[in-house]
Amino acid sequence: MNLSFLRLSVWIYLAIFFAYLLGPLVIMAVTAFNSPSFPSATPWECLTFEWFSALFQDTRILNGIKNSIIIGAGTVVLSVLMGLAGALMLTQIWPKLRATYYTVIIAPILIPGVVLGISTLVFWDRINRMVGLGPDSVLSSGLFLTILGQSTFIASYCMLVLVARLQRYDTALTEAALDLGATHAQAFRKVLLPFMRPAIASAAVLAFLASFENYNTTTFTFGEYPTLTIELAQKVRYGISPAISALAFIIVILTVFAALTNEAAIRRRELVAAARREATVAELSGGGVKLPGFLSGNAAAGLLVALAIATIVVVGTATVYSPDQCITDIREQKRIEADLRAEELRRKRDEERKLKAAEEPAPAAPTGTGTSSGSFGGVFDPNALQNAPAAPEAEANPPAGNNSGFGGVFDPNALKGTDN
Numbered sequence: 001m002n003l004s005f006l007r008l009s010v011w012i013y014l015a016i017f018f019a020y021l022l023g024p025l026v027i028m029a030v031t032a033f034n035s036p037s038f039p040s041a042t043p044w045e046c047l048t049f050e051w052f053s054a055l056f057q058d059t060r061i062l063n064g065i066k067n068s069i070i071i072g073a074g075t076v077v078l079s080v081l082m083g084l085a086g087a088l089m090l091t092q093i094w095p096k097l098r099a100t101y102y103t104v105i106i107a108p109i110l111i112p113g114v115v116l117g118i119s120t121l122v123f124w125d126r127i128n129r130m131v132g133l134g135p136d137s138v139l140s141s142g143l144f145l146t147i148l149g150q151s152t153f154i155a156s157y158c159m160l161v162l163v164a165r166l167q168r169y170d171t172a173l174t175e176a177a178l179d180l181g182a183t184h185a186q187a188f189r190k191v192l193l194p195f196m197r198p199a200i201a202s203a204a205v206l207a208f209l210a211s212f213e214n215y216n217t218t219t220f221t222f223g224e225y226p227t228l229t230i231e232l233a234q235k236v237r238y239g240i241s242p243a244i245s246a247l248a249f250i251i252v253i254l255t256v257f258a259a260l261t262n263e264a265a266i267r268r269r270e271l272v273a274a275a276r277r278e279a280t281v282a283e284l285s286g287g288g289v290k291l292p293g294f295l296s297g298n299a300a301a302g303l304l305v306a307l308a309i310a311t312i313v314v315v316g317t318a319t320v321y322s323p324d325q326c327i328t329d330i331r332e333q334k335r336i337e338a339d340l341r342a343e344e345l346r347r348k349r350d351e352e353r354k355l356k357a358a359e360e361p362a363p364a365a366p367t368g369t370g371t372s373s374g375s376f377g378g379v380f381d382p383n384a385l386q387n388a389p390a391a392p393e394a395e396a397n398p399p400a401g402n403n404s405g406f407g408g409v410f411d412p413n414a415l416k417g418t419d420n
Helices: 002-031 050-056 059-092 095-110 113-131 142-166 171-179 184-213 228-237 242-278 281-286 299-320 324-359
Strands: none
Touching: 002 242, 050 242, 059 095, 059 142, 059 184, 059 228, 095 142, 113 142, 142 184, 171 184, 184 228, 228 242, 242 299
16 A cells, blocks of 8 residues: 555656656747747647748847857867866876865856856957957957857866766776887777767767857857857847747757667667677677667667657648638637627726716705805805895995095095095
């Protein structure tokens, strides 16, 4: 009972783990084939391949891919050479200095990429001025600075990979080659280098991928040669499109192709070695060893062939499929839904207006002069002047004897009664 529960828990954990890792990639792949102009997996509208066409027509993205490949190739050469030299030095240096040397070599990994980019730009600009070269020299070129800036820390990754392989190397092989008359260069080229070839290939792949996706260091050094990551970052600032999802989908497919090809080749070598071990001496001498086929007992090769067939089918479908009618129907459906929503919104507003008018109290009837309206006694009533009584004659013509508190001084009839 406990064992079954443990197995179920492990499978649930693995499902959650792989969903966490691969879920975003699956959603991104779906957005590359959906018709909306903004990347979205739901709601699904129409199957389309136009975003792949838009990707191959984007000159900025294509230029970024070209620059990334050039910079990646240069970074691979420089990083692998420095990493191999560092690994060889680490295995041959005085043991008491080995820890210090290892710390110095690993230090660039711990330094932020922003610091590496700024320091690379400032350092080589100073070297350029000291040499007296112009601003268009090789030392100030974006490609040169980017390769140097990325190699400062990628070489450390390469060294770790090569050291792991070099620790399993038997130095007696090199000593035997030297005893048999080989020079140090010949012993390195014919004995050590073939042993290190798998690690060198792994370090080269790691260096290229690290260079291809680097952004922090490249931001300060690319100059007039923006890489793919720089172009994508600039596009995201102004709004992304499903063409970026199409690019990511292509990169994922190429990565899966490379992984399956490598796995199929490894499995093929294992099957061939097993067949030769089981063969007789006569079969080995006569060349009659029956080797297994490419697909027999090789699951990776079967998946590779299936993926290749699926890719061919998708590309063939994209050349003949047209989503125009589906997109037109979706747009018409959206227009109808928008009209219905607008009509519903107008209806709700009319109902709210009628309900508000019904809840408001009726206006009060105008009152006579004897009744005060409001707290100000109806002084602001527009009908107050119409209902006001006429002033008496006595008040209209006050006596001339005394006009207010000034004794009739300002009465216009005052001069008529005076003597000449």
